[in-house]
Amino acid sequence: MTRMRRAPWWVYVVAIGGLNIARQILFPPAQVGTAVTVGLFFAVLAIGFAVVTVVHALIAPRARE
Numbered sequence: 001m002t003r004m005r006r007a008p009w010w011v012y013v014v015a016i017g018g019l020n021i022a023r024q025i026l027f028p029p030a031q032v033g034t035a036v037t038v039g040l041f042f043a044v045l046a047i048g049f050a051v052v053t054v055v056h057a058l059i060a061p062r063a064r065e
Helices: 010-027 036-061
Strands: none
Touching: 010 036
Protein backbone atom coordinates (compact mmCIF):
# COMPACT_ATOMS: atom_id res chain seq x y z
CA MET A 1 0.00 0.00 0.00
CA THR A 2 1.33 3.45 -0.89
CA ARG A 3 1.05 6.37 1.46
CA MET A 4 0.73 9.90 0.18
CA ARG A 5 3.52 11.95 1.71
CA ARG A 6 2.81 15.51 2.68
CA ALA A 7 4.84 18.52 1.66
CA PRO A 8 7.07 20.37 4.16
CA TRP A 9 5.16 22.56 6.60
CA TRP A 10 6.48 25.81 5.12
CA VAL A 11 4.95 25.05 1.72
CA TYR A 12 1.50 24.92 3.35
CA VAL A 13 2.15 28.17 5.22
CA VAL A 14 3.26 30.04 2.10
CA ALA A 15 0.45 28.68 -0.11
CA ILE A 16 -2.37 29.20 2.40
CA GLY A 17 -1.02 32.63 3.39
CA GLY A 18 -0.96 33.72 -0.25
CA LEU A 19 -4.45 32.34 -0.86
CA ASN A 20 -5.76 34.22 2.18
CA ILE A 21 -4.27 37.47 0.93
CA ALA A 22 -6.01 36.90 -2.42
CA ARG A 23 -9.25 36.07 -0.56
CA GLN A 24 -9.06 39.33 1.37
CA ILE A 25 -8.55 41.29 -1.85
CA LEU A 26 -11.44 39.56 -3.65
CA PHE A 27 -13.78 39.49 -0.63
CA PRO A 28 -12.88 42.35 1.73
CA PRO A 29 -13.95 41.47 5.30
CA ALA A 30 -15.60 44.87 5.72
CA GLN A 31 -17.95 44.12 2.82
CA VAL A 32 -18.84 40.45 3.37
CA GLY A 33 -19.22 40.26 7.14
CA THR A 34 -17.65 38.20 9.88
CA ALA A 35 -19.46 34.89 9.33
CA VAL A 36 -18.65 34.82 5.61
CA THR A 37 -15.03 35.81 6.28
CA VAL A 38 -14.60 32.94 8.77
CA GLY A 39 -16.30 30.51 6.39
CA LEU A 40 -14.11 31.58 3.49
CA PHE A 41 -11.01 31.26 5.66
CA PHE A 42 -11.78 27.64 6.49
CA ALA A 43 -12.67 26.91 2.86
CA VAL A 44 -9.33 28.36 1.71
CA LEU A 45 -7.55 26.38 4.43
CA ALA A 46 -9.10 23.06 3.38
CA ILE A 47 -8.74 23.62 -0.36
CA GLY A 48 -5.18 24.94 0.00
CA PHE A 49 -4.14 21.95 2.10
CA ALA A 50 -5.64 19.50 -0.40
CA VAL A 51 -4.12 21.19 -3.45
CA VAL A 52 -0.63 21.44 -1.94
CA THR A 53 -0.75 17.78 -0.88
CA VAL A 54 -1.84 16.57 -4.32
CA VAL A 55 0.64 18.75 -6.21
CA HIS A 56 3.46 17.63 -3.93
CA ALA A 57 2.50 13.98 -4.42
CA LEU A 58 2.58 14.43 -8.19
CA ILE A 59 5.86 16.35 -8.29
CA ALA A 60 7.96 14.80 -5.51
CA PRO A 61 10.01 11.75 -6.45
CA ARG A 62 8.79 8.52 -4.93
CA ALA A 63 11.10 6.55 -2.67
CA ARG A 64 11.80 2.99 -3.68
CA GLU A 65 10.06 0.47 -1.51
